[in-house]
Amino acid sequence: MRGASPRSVALFFVALLFAADPAAAGIRVAFVPAAPRPGDVSLVVVQGINNAATVEGAVAGRALAFFPYANGAAALAGIDFETHPGRYTWKIAVVDGGRAPQSLTGRLTVKPRRFGVERLTLPQGMVDLHHETIRRADLEAERLRTVFAAVTRERLWRGRFTAPISAPGDGTGFGVRRILNGRPRSPHGGLDYAAERGTAVVAVNSGRVVLVADFFFPGRLVVIDHGLGLHTAYFHLDQISVAQDDLVDRGQTIGLVGSTGRATGPHLHVSAAVGAARIDPAALLGLDARD
Structure with missing residues (x-):
């Protein structure tokens, strides 16, 4: 050491x-x-x-x-x-x-933390899904959990973390309890960044691309393994510019903002986890572990 x-x-x-x-x-x-x-x-x-x-x-x-x-x-x-x-x-x-x-x-x-509540009214077809669609979404969610659970013993990230897009404004919605058409849903486990379609999306730190896919809810997505159990995921991408197993640097473009998957308009959803612990991606921006 x-x-x-x-x-x-x-x-x-x-x-x-x-x-x-x-x-x-x-x-x-x-x-x-x-x-x-x-x-x-x-x-x-x-x-x-x-x-x-x-x-x-x-x-x-x-x-x-x-x-x-x-x-x-x-x-x-x-x-x-x-x-x-x-x-x-x-x-x-x-x-x-x-x-x-x-x-x-x-x-x-x-310490305690208070999360917001968001009540949305959507067309019933966007809330009640066909059983085959639900089965697909469940399998895709399980695949994401498996990816997040993997622990690479090597530290791949270095220095400070950066924001995933250069558009003004902070991400919103982390931890929000959503009620759709009067029915409680799972809390929102990521940050949403408002941005125009085609805005560049960058890796928040260096790491290895461990998943590139097109899933029902997240749409086109990229997951990066930063080592030691830390992963970040980027959803609803319009285009993807990296491939599985690519090594990426902090600030490198990995795709473009879009509205693929279950999205009502162009935006970037970013989630982060340390092992099975789902964390606020904004917390990484305040992390200072520079050697």
Whole structure:
């Protein structure tokens, strides 16, 4: 883990509840942000360890994938956007050579977050789908979940994340509870960016294209694996300019805004996940893990 030089940044160290392991007394663990909300992503920083040490851990039972960082190690902890506020157990184990693992455990506080409610009235044909269409959509959703669940052990992203389009305005709608024709639907798990058809869509960071497809709800889509369980997906594209297994750079054009799939007009839908934890893509823009 030599060669990493951290930016000067204040870390708020969480109180450690040591599991009767005096050898772990010199190890420091920090979550940034220290008290995330549903949909946030925290950078978990472990310091005070040997350069050759291996770090493993989990937050609320979700495994963490660590990478060398700041003369220590770090991992991304995604807080799924349907997580209830409260205190969740985290566990870290540091393995250094042939010695017994040094174990630490503590609690991470997840703060409340209020999501909006959107009531829409649509033609009944857009709400009640044929059973074959529902079957297709379910299979496609399962394929996306399988892609998101894959964890590449290599860190492919570097530096700060960028917005997926250059059009003015922030994305909207993340976590919104939608009620269609009076019936509650699944909450909206991504950000929608208003943009004209043909606007360039770029990769928010470097990674590998792991899925290019045309699905019923998302339309033409691209999924990028950024490594260590982090994926981003781009829906409703008019055109796609990358192929599966392509390596892409941050800011590289991957397609054009469109209205394919179930879309009422041209816009870009972006979703992001750390493993199975569905996160707010906007949270990535505030993530600072520069070496």
